[in-house]
Amino acid sequence: MAVISLDGVGRQFETSAGVVDALADVDLHVEEGELVVVLGPSGCGKTTLLNLVGALDAPTSGRLAVAGHDLTGISGGDLYRYRRHTVSFVFQNFNLFPGLTALENVRFGADVAGRRQGEAVAEEVLAKVGLAERATHFPAQLSGGEQQRVAIARALATGNPVLLADEPTGELDFHTGVQILGLLEAQAEAGRAVLVVTHNREISRMADRVVELSGGRVVSDGPPAGGRAPAGSLRW
Ligand SMILES: Nc1ncnc2c1ncn2[C@@H]1O[C@H](COP(=O)(O)OP(=O)(O)O)[C@@H](O)[C@H]1O
Ligand SMILES: [Mg+2]
Structure with a gap:
C-alpha cells in the first residue's frame, strides 16, 4: 500500500490578479522504500505539493492520505501527531x-x-x-x-517514516550535492518513503520513479529514462 497517496489533488490560490491553480488534478503515490523525484521548472507547483504532503497547507480539492492519516481536513491533535511522528522535512536553505x-x-x-x-x-x-x-x-x-x-x-x-526534501541540493556545488543525495538514497533503501522535488533533471536519474509537473499538472510518471542511476554517478 502507498505511504503517500494523492488522488485528484488541487490547490487553488485566490490572488488579486485572479485564481491561480498551483496544482490541478494531481495523482501521486509513493510506496515504502521508494524514492520519487518530482521534477519541473520554477513555478510548476513543486513546493505547493510538498507543503500539502507535509500538512503545512491543505488541498482545495481531491484526497490526500499519508501513512494512514487522512490529511483532507486534519486538525488539532491529529495534525500535531502527524507532524511529530510521520513526516520530516529537508529544505533548500537548511x-x-x-x-x-x-x-x-x-x-x-x-x-x-x-x-x-x-x-x-x-x-x-x-x-x-x-x-x-x-x-x-x-x-x-x-x-x-x-x-x-x-x-x-x-x-x-x-x-x-516519510522524508520530504525541497530542492535539497539547490544551494550546493555538485560534488557536495551528490553526497547529500547519497544520504537520501540510503533512507529509501532503509525503508522510508522519500519524496524529493527539484528542477534539476539530472537528479531525477536516481529516482525509482519520476513525476514531471508542468503548470501544476502531472505530465508524466514512470521510471527514469535509461533506468535508475546511483546517486554517486550523477553529474551536473
Ligand atoms: N500562497 C500563494 N499565493 C498565491 N499564489 C501562490 C502561492 N504559493 C504558490 N503560488 C503560485 O503557485 C504556483 C506554484 O508555486 P510553487 O509551488 O512555489 O512552485 P515551485 O516550487 O515549483 O517553484 C506559482 O504560480 C506560484 O506563484
Ligand atoms: Mg519551490
Whole structure:
C-alpha cells in the first residue's frame, strides 16, 4: 500500500490578479522504500505539493492520505501527531537553528518526535552523516554541505517514516550535492518513503520513479529514462 497517496489533488490560490491553480488534478503515490523525484521548472507547483504532503497547507480539492492519516481536513491533535511522528522535512536553505550546535539541532529532531534517549540518538545519527567531529559547531561555523548534512541528520533523528526534501541540493556545488543525495538514497533503501522535488533533471536519474509537473499538472510518471542511476554517478 502507498505511504503517500494523492488522488485528484488541487490547490487553488485566490490572488488579486485572479485564481491561480498551483496544482490541478494531481495523482501521486509513493510506496515504502521508494524514492520519487518530482521534477519541473520554477513555478510548476513543486513546493505547493510538498507543503500539502507535509500538512503545512491543505488541498482545495481531491484526497490526500499519508501513512494512514487522512490529511483532507486534519486538525488539532491529529495534525500535531502527524507532524511529530510521520513526516520530516529537508529544505533548500537548511533551516537550522543558528543558536543551537550541530548536535543540539539533531537532538531537537529526536525530541520533537518524542524519542527516548534523544542525546544518544542524535550522536548516532550525526556520526552516520559523517559529522561526529563537528558536534559542538554552530551552523555559522559549518560549510553549506555540512549544514545540509546536519539538516538531514535532524530529519533522520525523528525516526519518522516519510522524508520530504525541497530542492535539497539547490544551494550546493555538485560534488557536495551528490553526497547529500547519497544520504537520501540510503533512507529509501532503509525503508522510508522519500519524496524529493527539484528542477534539476539530472537528479531525477536516481529516482525509482519520476513525476514531471508542468503548470501544476502531472505530465508524466514512470521510471527514469535509461533506468535508475546511483546517486554517486550523477553529474551536473
Ligand atoms: N500562497 C500563494 N499565493 C498565491 N499564489 C501562490 C502561492 N504559493 C504558490 N503560488 C503560485 O503557485 C504556483 C506554484 O508555486 P510553487 O509551488 O512555489 O512552485 P515551485 O516550487 O515549483 O517553484 C506559482 O504560480 C506560484 O506563484
Ligand atoms: Mg519551490
